[in-house]
Amino acid sequence: MDPYKYRPDIVHGALVHIMYSRIRMAGLVQAVFIRTDEGILIKVDPRTRIPESLDELFCDMLSTKAKGNCGKLLQVVKNPVIQYLPVNCLKIGLSSSSKKVVEPRDYLKTFSNDVNLVFVIGAMAHGKIDNENIDELISG
Ligand SMILES: C[S@@+](CC[C@H](N)C(=O)[O-])C[C@H]1O[C@@H](n2cnc3c(N)ncnc32)[C@H](O)[C@@H]1O
Structure with a gap:
């Protein structure tokens, strides 16, 4: 392949x-x-x-x-x-192309414990994940 x-x-x-x-x-x-x-x-x-x-x-x-x-x-x-994700979740996409650069540990500390976080990671060599269904795109 x-x-x-x-x-x-x-x-x-x-x-x-x-x-x-x-x-x-x-x-x-x-x-x-x-x-x-x-x-x-x-x-x-x-x-x-x-x-x-x-x-x-x-x-x-x-x-x-x-x-x-x-x-x-x-x-x-x-x-x-x-359909499998919790209703009150925040969907966070990861991409090196995002202008929002965060330090992962500090970024996670900004959320309260009652927020369900969903991370979308691309398992491909090139290209970018779909922006569809993503609330925020971050770069680490
Ligand atoms: C090889 S990269 C894909 C190439 C592309 N440069 C990108 O990040 O959109 C595969 C996946 O690794 C993650 N990734 C790679 N570098 C990243 C970075 N600096 N920050 C956040 N995610 C990253 C993203 O989820 C990406 O979809």
């Missing part, structure tokens, strides 16, 4: 970072969604153990995708993703 468009290594790296992060360990990550270029939406339960190798991760996904359901922890779900 064209590495210009498909970067499973970025998806894998992002999942490893999220699942082993302190906020995930503290139970503060409610869900992770992956959307492929073809629009397939996969919901990843925060309790999922992400395999160390990329091959293992995508083998698991492919074998379960064939059944239409990736089991309890990894699940192909219907679009649009917005």
